Amino acid sequence: MDILVVLEDNNGTIHRMGIESIAAAQHMADSLGLSAGAMAMGKNVDSLATEASGYSVDEVLSVNHELLNDYSSDGYAEAVKQVINKENPTYVLFGHSYQVRDYVPKISAKLMRPFLADSIAIDFDGKDVSLTKQMFNAKLFSDITPSGDAPFLISFQSASFLSDNATTGTAKKREVVINLDSSMIKTESEAPFKESSGGVDLTAAELIVSVGRGIGKEENISMAQDLAAALGAEISSSRPVVDSGWLSPSHQVGSSGQAVSPKMYLALGISGAIQHVVGMKASKNIVAINKDPEAPIFEIADYGVVGDLLEIVPKLTEAIQSK
Numbered sequence: 001m002d003i004l005v006v007l008e009d010n011n012g013t014i015h016r017m018g019i020e021s022i023a024a025a026q027h028m029a030d031s032l033g034l035s036a037g038a039m040a041m042g043k044n045v046d047s048l049a050t051e052a053s054g055y056s057v058d059e060v061l062s063v064n065h066e067l068l069n070d071y072s073s074d075g076y077a078e079a080v081k082q083v084i085n086k087e088n089p090t091y092v093l094f095g096h097s098y099q100v101r102d103y104v105p106k107i108s109a110k111l112m113r114p115f116l117a118d119s120i121a122i123d124f125d126g127k128d129v130s131l132t133k134q135m136f137n138a139k140l141f142s143d144i145t146p147s148g149d150a151p152f153l154i155s156f157q158s159a160s161f162l163s164d165n166a167t168t169g170t171a172k173k174r175e176v177v178i179n180l181d182s183s184m185i186k187t188e189s190e191a192p193f194k195e196s197s198g199g200v201d202l203t204a205a206e207l208i209v210s211v212g213r214g215i216g217k218e219e220n221i222s223m224a225q226d227l228a229a230a231l232g233a234e235i236s237s238s239r240p241v242v243d244s245g246w247l248s249p250s251h252q253v254g255s256s257g258q259a260v261s262p263k264m265y266l267a268l269g270i271s272g273a274i275q276h277v278v279g280m281k282a283s284k285n286i287v288a289i290n291k292d293p294e295a296p297i298f299e300i301a302d303y304g305v306v307g308d309l310l311e312i313v314p315k316l317t318e319a320i321q322s323k
């Protein structure tokens with residue numbers, strides 16, 4: 001297998017970034033004429049492997065082990081390292097999740113191979129691969145060409161590839177046996193970090209109501225939360241809202257926050273600064289409410305409402321609730 005996607009478990013289903021990585025792997029496999037597969041790991045990954053086998057990849061590997069029941073960077077890094085050593089992939093792809101940020105550097109150190117983290121795009125020149133990475137908070141882009149001996153460990157930023165673009169198919173499943181014992185696991189993790197108080201990962205949210213400085217004051221946040229609740233949406237924000245302490249840092253979208261790609265991103269009183277836009281421009285539908293008709297957010301919005309959000313939002317919530 002030339003390209004191996006390492007999937008992440010999101011409460012019994014594949015984390016959306018894993019499906020985005022499958023889309024990336026399919027794109028690489030088509031462009032380079034390579035084979036691609038995916039691996040799921042945990043105590044019992046049958047359902048995850050079955051879900052993955054519904055995508056057009058050559059093979060899905062299941063790695064089941066008692067010591068992978070709970071996440072630990074030591075256990076996960078050792079498991080992936082052993083699979084890499086057995087399967088010899090050239091490229092190993094991950095979604096750039098919190099978990100991946102935690103354990104993949106350990107694989108990199110174990111194998112003495114670089115981790116090309118948080119890439120946003122991939123390009124090909126013949127058989128050469130070039131990865132694009134944002135620098136200085138997305139003010140500059142750099143292109144990186146991996147060289148030297150494989151494997152190359154690569155993670156993609158959320159929404160760099162769209163999960164909807166992952167082609168479905170029928171992949172065969174195979175069990176891979178690894179050797180783990182408790183002496184190898186010296187770290188113990190706390191409960192997984194959740195990006196929102198509702199317990200749903202913002203990067204996996206389908207609907208997002210996002211609050212900007214235009215909300216005016218902390219007391220008005222509940223207005224946006226009511227709208228989010230009526231829509232069944234998650235709540236996020238621009239940086240000034242977090243800097244003011246009105247929402248916790250985990251809600252921030254942008255170059256120094258989360259990158260999201262929901263089906264609908266409703267921006268309330270957000271001007272559309274580049275540092276915010278890089279985190280949400282992959283949203284499928286962007287709806288903006290802003291009192292300034294010249295606000296840059298309207299340049300990327302699919303639907304725009306020029307008006308005072310403090311008047312519009314309560315009426316919108318009421319209208320949705322009455323449905």
Ligand SMILES: Cc1cc2nc3c(=O)[nH]c(=O)nc-3n(C[C@H](O)[C@H](O)[C@H](O)COP(=O)(O)OP(=O)(O)OC[C@H]3O[C@@H](n4cnc5c(N)ncnc54)[C@H](O)[C@@H]3O)c2cc1C
Nearest residue numbers: 212213214238239254255256269270271276290291292309
């Ligand atoms: C290194 C660096 C990293 C950064 N990282 C991030 C990041 O990750 N995420 C991020 O968001 N920002 C980030 N920023 C900040 C970014 O540059 C902007 O300052 C920020 O995004 C602006 O937030 P805003 O749109 O909420 O506020 P503003 O730019 O102040 O916009 C407020 C908007 O609300 C509108 N408005 C006001 N009142 C109302 C009303 N009653 N009804 C309707 N509309 C109204 C205004 O017309 C205006 O367009 C970063 C900046 C730097 C320098």
